[in-house]
Amino acid sequence: MCGIAGILKPNRPAEALGADIRGMLSRIAHRGPDGYGTLVDNGLAMGTVRLAILDPAGGAQPFGDASGRYWLCYNGEIYNYRELRATLEARGFSFRTTCDTEVVLAAWIAWGPDCLTRFNGGFAFALYDAETGDLFLARDRFGKRPLYYAIRGDTVLFASEMKAFLAVPGFSFEQDPDQLSSILAQWTPLPEQSGFFGIKSLAMGEYLSVKDGTLATRTYDALRFDIGPKVESEEEALEAIRARLSRSVELRLRSDVEVGVYLSGGVDSAIVAALARDFASKPLSTFSVEFEDAEFDESAEQRLVAEHLGTSHHAERIRHVDIANATPEAVFHAEVPAFRSAFVPMYLLSQRTKAEGIKVILSGEGADEAFLGYDLFKETLLRAAWRELPDEIRGPRLARLYPHLSHYGPEDSAAVTGLYAQFSEEKMPGLFSHELRFQNGQFSARLMKDKGDPFRAISELVANAPGYERLSPVEKAQWLEYKTLLPGYLLSTQGERMSLAHGVENRCPFLDPEVFALATSVNLKFDDGFVEKRLLREAFRGRVPDAITDKRKFPYRAPDAAAFAAEKPDYLDLVLSADELSKLPFLEPKFASRLANKVLTKPAAEISTKENQTFLYLISIALLDRAFVRREGLSASVLPPLDKAVDLTARRAEVNLPREASAR
Structure with missing residues (x-):
């Protein structure tokens, strides 16, 4: 690296x-x-x-x-x-x-x-x-x-x-308002976006040539869902998953320095750790983030996996003050606006990893995209079939949507029924799967004085993608995740940028071409998709504790606005001071000021998810302006x-x- x-x-x-x-x-x-x-x-x-x-x-x-x-x-x-x-x-x-x-x-x-x-x-x-x-x-x-x-x-x-x-x-x-509007609405930069005027990101699977002063880009690897092997039975699928993931981990352990593993508490990283242990000649070093806030803490599951595998485990306990203190440096390394604070604990974890003498770690990123681990995929399946489903089937499927949400009950199901009826037909061409997510993004885009059409760029992206229109609704959802949130946030802001900030390389066994190709050929072939990553879980049942195998998806999150409200760091003046906000002329100052004051003064229970996200965007935009545009505090x-x-x-x-x- x-x-x-x-x-x-x-x-x-x-x-x-x-x-x-x-x-x-x-x-x-x-x-x-x-x-x-x-x-x-x-x-x-x-x-x-x-x-x-x-x-x-x-x-x-x-x-x-x-x-x-x-x-x-x-x-x-x-x-x-x-x-x-x-x-x-x-x-x-x-x-x-x-x-x-x-x-x-x-x-x-x-x-x-x-x-x-x-x-x-x-x-x-x-x-x-x-x-x-x-x-x-x-x-x-x-x-x-x-x-x-x-x-x-x-x-x-x-x-x-x-x-x-x-x-x-x-x-x-100079920050680009059009790009910012797009980023706020979709949670992530698109493949070529940087957030700044005149700077482009080379897109995944592309190369650029410079000949005699002329620049030209070309795609060498398009994202395809029709290249996997033919799998005839579930047992064959399970064996293939085990074999290809084992080979992927083995390849990613090639190193002349020690390789560790990040344990999140979920099944993906537990599988990676179990496979890495197969090839280890000494106890595997594992690393985790713990939170003082029990709402976000998965330390019990992390310790369960570490004890089951006999690893040398290291945990970094994160407090509100740690998030507040580390945010400016973490944003500087991320370089783009962020919609949550979860990347900051990863910045601190990589610092701990480096201090323990580890330069290379394996992690579970890419598993949810490959094996349909997000609620987004279940929601897309149900919404796409909504109008053809009789009432007696709609109800049970709705009940299976969110088994990991303890507060999800009959009254929520009734509300979702109305929402799904409203969003059962595509309103944004090519973006059906993400239309519900984009509702929160619409709120965040209100930060911009002139938000324009925040979905113009992503609409053009899918309209110009060869073969995209032939994909199924779930494959389109996967395509969008692979092209947007995965590289734009999970692998960068929350992943590579935080680890490399301290000289630690992150390797992802689920991001292997052979694993991806296999997943595309077995997903939904032997089940209805309403138990996320079922085949992956079954393939490694017995290799990791059953409590982890059977644990439903628990998204990795961290305290967002609550950490800043509790600690009141000095840099909050960037979003509380009218003079400071005026240095960001592309923002809507009244909306930004009202939002910041509400988030920092009201009880956390009164702050919605979309307000949390929008506040994180606001503070990160202000910090990026200070560091890159004004070049202060570098x-x-x-x-x-x-x-x-x-x-x-x-x-x-x-x-x-x-x-x-x-x-x-």
Whole structure:
């Protein structure tokens, strides 16, 4: 795991480019505290800060091939690198390291962009062809690792995190109201959105080429639901689930440093931990978040799994004051507005994980998307069939919707009946599954002075997606989750950004192409989908405690506005002061002020879910403005030791190449 950055600026002196790239890397040094390296050529500089996990001695970057033509700055892990290496060796390639970085470079030389579909991993990389001057940027198929780019005049910038651009002379940040409106309404940035003017996120499953100053993006892996194996029986499905997940965990344990597991208290992480223990030569290290607030605490289940598996367990207990104190730093690392505070405890947990000497952890993200674990999928099934169902079937199915909600009773069922009758037909083309969720988003979008159409961008996304219209309602729901909330929040704000803030790499066994393909072929084939992840649970019954196997979905949450109301941190002036709110001219000040005062003064029981979400959006937008737009309260950054510095302009001069021959 690493962080990468780069700048292309014609006619800028090599010395100035070197200073630029060192400054950019210093802003993301938390991602790679073990070393850094740079490459400078005519009009280009790029570099890497490295978290050394595979071949610590031999994997320094930028990594070049033997000819000196191709250079790679790479962030992530390719878990099937050993198998790819064997294939490449059979083609005549030789290797001087045991690192996956060298395999990525050789694969590109062998197959070009076609190599991307062969990679099983989470990655983002920049590959420079010193002969042609072409630059390629690529991102993994599930959007596990981030990569941003921006164009300012004749300058092209890219980096793992946008904060690297803070170091670029003359670069300024400005929040984009249209993007903010979209983010507020849908809980997450869309694939290309960053929340700022002029900065784009490279979408999952895409690569970008820069040739002669022209940028072009291309999709190399579209999300498909028709590629799984044929499974004829439930027993065959259960065996396939066990086999593919076991293989996925085995691949993700490849490391030259110790690998731990995050335990949430749910079945997904318990399965990952059980499989990881199968391959462990010593007690597995596990880590969990505990809460002083019993409403959110799952420590009993976490300890049950840890004791059952015999792990060396570490728990980080989170109080309201911890959330309030850590929020500004966590938002700075997240870089986008957040609709809940659950990412802050993960920031603190990764800090604890690093303190315990662990650089790599496995977690259960992606299981709910693959195996239909969210209420959203059950709701979509029921709403899609609503008009054809007789009353005697509607009632029992409604009763099965929310078994995990202790307060859900007959009166709630009556209210839901009316809601489902209202939303049984599609109102927003292509977005049927998410229409109920978007109701809360409509409230959050009221923060914007001019919210426009907050669903225009997502409507265009689905309208332009090849084959989307042929998917079933539940497959459309999955597609939307894989394209929006999973990469835009769960894997980034709550996942990768919080772990890499402290130099900890997060690996997700459920985000394996083979696991995804299998899940798409067995979901709903042997049941009606009203017991979430039933096949996954049954596949591992007996491997984890029955109390965990049979536990219904308990979404990971943390105290939201209540933590800020209890602690009253100083930075709340950003949303309570009229003068401070006036610095955010795109916000509706009266609505924002009324909301903030209500949330911070009324009892928690009087604050609705949508008000909680909207307040978190408000405070994170204000903190992002302070850090990125006004550049106040930024943490100092220090580069790790220098691993490698490559100056191609000097090399060209040594062999007397004329400048025009080496120009890009």
